[in-house]
Amino acid sequence: MSELKIVVLTAQERQERAVTTGTKAWELFADEPAVIAARVDGKLRDLSHELTEGAEVEGVLIDSADGRDILRHSTAHVMAQAVQQLFPEAKLGIGPPVKDGFYYDFDVETPFVPADLEKIESRMRKIIKENQRFSRRPISDHDAIGELQDEPYKIELIGLKGAGHSEDAAEGAAVEVGAGELTIYDNLDRKGEVVWKDLCRGPHLPTTKRIPAFKLMRSAAAYWRGDEKNKQLQRLYGTAWESKEALEEHLHLLEEAERRDHRKLGRELDLFSFPDELGSGLPVFHPKGGVIKREMEDYVRRRHIEEGFSYVGTPHITKDGLFHTSGHLPYYADTMFPPMELEGAKYQLKAMNCPMHNLIYASKGRSYRELPLRFFEFGQVYRYEKSGVVHGLTRVRGLTQDDSHSYVTPEQAPGEVKHLLDFMLSVLKDFGLDDFYLELSTREDSNKEKFVGSDEDWATATGVLERVGAETGLELVPDPGGAAFYGPKISVQAKDAIGRTWQMGTVQYDFNQPAGFGLEYQAADGSRQQPVMIHSAKFGSIERFFGVLVEHYAGAFPPWLAPVQVQAIPIADRHEDYLYDIAAQLRRAGIRVEVDDTDDRMQKKIRNAQLQKVPFMIIAGDKDLEAGAVSFRYRDGHQDNGVPVEEAIARVVAAVESHEQV
Numbered sequence: 258m259s260e261l262k263i264v265v266l267t268a269q270e271r272q273e274r275a276v277t278t279g280t281k282a283w284e285l286f287a288d289e290p291a292v293i294a295a296r297v298d299g300k301l302r303d304l305s306h307e308l309t310e311g312a313e314v315e316g317v318l319i320d321s322a323d324g325r326d327i328l329r330h331s332t333a334h335v336m337a338q339a340v341q342q343l344f345p346e347a348k349l350g351i352g353p354p355v356k357d358g359f360y361y362d363f364d365v366e367t368p369f370v371p372a373d374l375e376k377i378e379s380r381m382r383k384i385i386k387e388n389q390r391f392s393r394r395p396i397s398d399h400d401a402i403g404e405l406q407d408e409p410y411k412i413e414l415i416g417l418k419g420a421g422h423s424e425d426a427a428e429g430a431a432v433e434v435g436a437g438e439l440t441i442y443d444n445l446d447r448k449g450e451v452v453w454k455d456l457c458r459g460p461h462l463p464t465t466k467r468i469p470a471f472k473l474m475r476s477a478a479a480y481w482r483g484d485e486k487n488k489q490l491q492r493l494y495g496t497a498w499e500s501k502e503a504l505e506e507h508l509h510l511l512e513e514a515e516r517r518d519h520r521k522l523g524r525e526l527d528l529f530s531f532p533d534e535l536g537s538g539l540p541v542f543h544p545k546g547g548v549i550k551r552e553m554e555d556y557v558r559r560r561h562i563e564e565g566f567s568y569v570g571t572p573h574i575t576k577d578g579l580f581h582t583s584g585h586l587p588y589y590a591d592t593m594f595p596p597m598e599l600e601g602a603k604y605q606l607k608a609m610n611c612p613m614h615n616l617i618y619a620s621k622g623r624s625y626r627e628l629p630l631r632f633f634e635f636g637q638v639y640r641y642e643k644s645g646v647v648h649g650l651t652r653v654r655g656l657t658q659d660d661s662h663s664y665v666t667p668e669q670a671p672g673e674v675k676h677l678l679d680f681m682l683s684v685l686k687d688f689g690l691d692d693f694y695l696e697l698s699t700r701e702d703s704n705k706e707k708f709v710g711s712d713e714d715w716a717t718a719t720g721v722l723e724r725v726g727a728e729t730g731l732e733l734v735p736d737p738g739g740a741a742f743y744g745p746k747i748s749v750q751a752k753d754a755i756g757r758t759w760q761m762g763t764v765q766y767d768f769n770q771p772a773g774f775g776l777e778y779q780a781a782d783g784s785r786q787q788p789v790m791i792h793s794a795k796f797g798s799i800e801r802f803f804g805v806l807v808e809h810y811a812g813a814f815p816p817w818l819a820p821v822q823v824q825a826i827p828i829a830d831r832h833e834d835y836l837y838d839i840a841a842q843l844r845r846a847g848i849r850v851e852v853d854d855t856d857d858r859m860q861k862k863i864r865n866a867q868l869q870k871v872p873f874m875i876i877a878g879d880k881d882l883e884a885g886a887v888s889f890r891y892r893d894g895h896q897d898n899g900v901p902v903e904e905a906i907a908r909v910v911a912a913v914e915s916h917e918q919v
Contacts, residue, residue, distance in 0.1 A: 822873060
């Protein structure tokens with residue numbers, strides 16, 4: 258055997274090694290059980306991959322992002338094998354890893370029920386115990402069609418690959434067929450015989466026994482290739498983790514997320530609803546939800562004025578020519594509602610506010626002395642989101658943006674971006690979100706036709722955002738291809754109380770719309786110059802931010818945001834007038850208070866206030882009346898008895914004014 262020279266990469270070093278021809282990747286990591294695949298010359302490979310001269314090899318740990326994807330993809334294959342063993346008529350769709358789990362689509366006559374998932378899980382455990390080996394096998398399109406003749410969906414994917422459409426075939430289709438060489442993965446038993454196979458690009462775990470912990474979660478209907486014109490398949494979701502402890506932690510997080518689900522809490526706390534009569538994704542806010550929404554709006558309106566913005570207002574509909582001028586049509590046509598015909602013209606529901614703000618800018622001549630010129634409004638916009646992605650308040654069709662646009666000279670742009678980012682981060686902190694990072698969304702250079710503007714424009718805009726983002730000291734994560742068609746953007750990704758990340762506000766650098774609208778200002782030398790337009794939304798949308806806050810606080814809002822800040826509870830009917838008098842004093846101090854004068858017993862009244870997550874309760878009985886005091890009860894159950902009325906009021910006012918969480 259001849260000798261090969263390779264390079265083994267670790268986090269600490271780059272080590273040159275000599276190995277014999279025919280050496281497999283697994284041989285480099287035989288003493289590292291947590292390594293389940295390899296990255297060879299930058300590409301993910303099975304551990305059975307044969308190394309070649311000069312290869313750079315890095316072990317992929319099972320608890321890394323790539324390692325978890327491989328684990329979950331392999332578990333999806335095991336699930337598909339179990340399904341076909343239990344339901345031989347089942348036809349295979351696709352089965353990719355997704356965030357925190359995996360799924361596989363099946364064409365079956367009868368939808369899966371919970372009892373089926375239990376049977377499938379049991380069969381999966383049997384397959385895992387059998388220690389079947391995943392074996393990769395290159396194959397021609399023709400031969401693959403022959404082998405998979407009983408799998409019509411796989412054959413369709415092969416056809417799409419042959420036509421050059423595999424990447425766009427469906428969510429996860431690239432995992433099945435990818436591009437270039439077609440491969441099948443065989444599951445081999447201990448005798449080396451094929452017991453199951455699937456069309457797949459891979460890579461996979463070495464064997465099924467390397468799956469430490471998994472659980473099937475639920476079933477759902479899903480259209481083949483995500484197209485509602487296609488047949489509806491059954492999708493099974495599952496999750497897999499590198500250890501039983503990691504699985505248990507994930508399941509606990511899911512339980513906590515379910516407890517915090519803003520849709521559930523919205524009903525229980527009587528905050529908002531989605532009447533069928535209005536249509537999907539169109540919320541209405543009830544009085545208690547309206548209080549929170551008003552507090553949010555009052556806060557951010559005041560902050561914008563303090564930060565130098567002028568409040569403006571624009572209509573909900575416009576002639577569609579405006580969106581051609583701005584460039585949004587046809588780029589965003591799929592997310593806009595169909596146009597309406599009126600007086601021989603087409604009108605559109607407003608999907609964004611920026612074109613109308615441009616008209617305000619263009620309403621008169623502008624001088625460099627006016628810049629930065631900042632406009633702000635609560636602009637209600639309408640987006641045609643597909644029904645499958647509409648989700649409570651966090652993905653709606655009618656939303657209100659705290660939308661602002663700054664018009665600046667090119668020289669002022671870096672300072673304005675910094676100003677907007679600082680503003681946005683301070684807003685998040687005031688609402689109790691203080692763990693975040695930044696994401697820089699840029700143009701995809703390999704797909705320039707989806708973006709407008711010159712290379713020079715994009716380089717300038719991207720450079721400004723990148724420098725300012727880095728100066729914040731926050732992590733700046735690249736997002737290639739995620740930019741708007743008119744320019745790059747920075748978005749704030751904030752973590753909530755249980756560690757989930759939410760995209761919040763954005764800052765976008767726009768050199769396109771000022772050109773399209775012919776916006777100008779007179780420079781100091783008398784020349785006419787084009788301003789830079791910078792978009793920003795601090796909440797992103799009020800509806801989405803509202804939903805995030807409900808989940809972040811699990812409905813227990815800080816006193817300044819709580820719909821009812823104080824619940825007054827009389828021990829007996831004779832104590833009601835006393836508490837009504839105290840309630841009047843609280844209202845004069847600007848506090849939202851209710852007196853529970855129902856026929857319920859005192860303990861039930863306390864329980865009701867706890868369920869409604871009211872921050873404070875004041876309870877009064879005979880002794881309190883005599884002493885001019887109350888029992889002061891906090892949301893966590895802690896209670897101080899005999900608190901003078903003036904002190905009780907002062908405690909509430911101080912908590913509200915300080916924005917503290919109790």
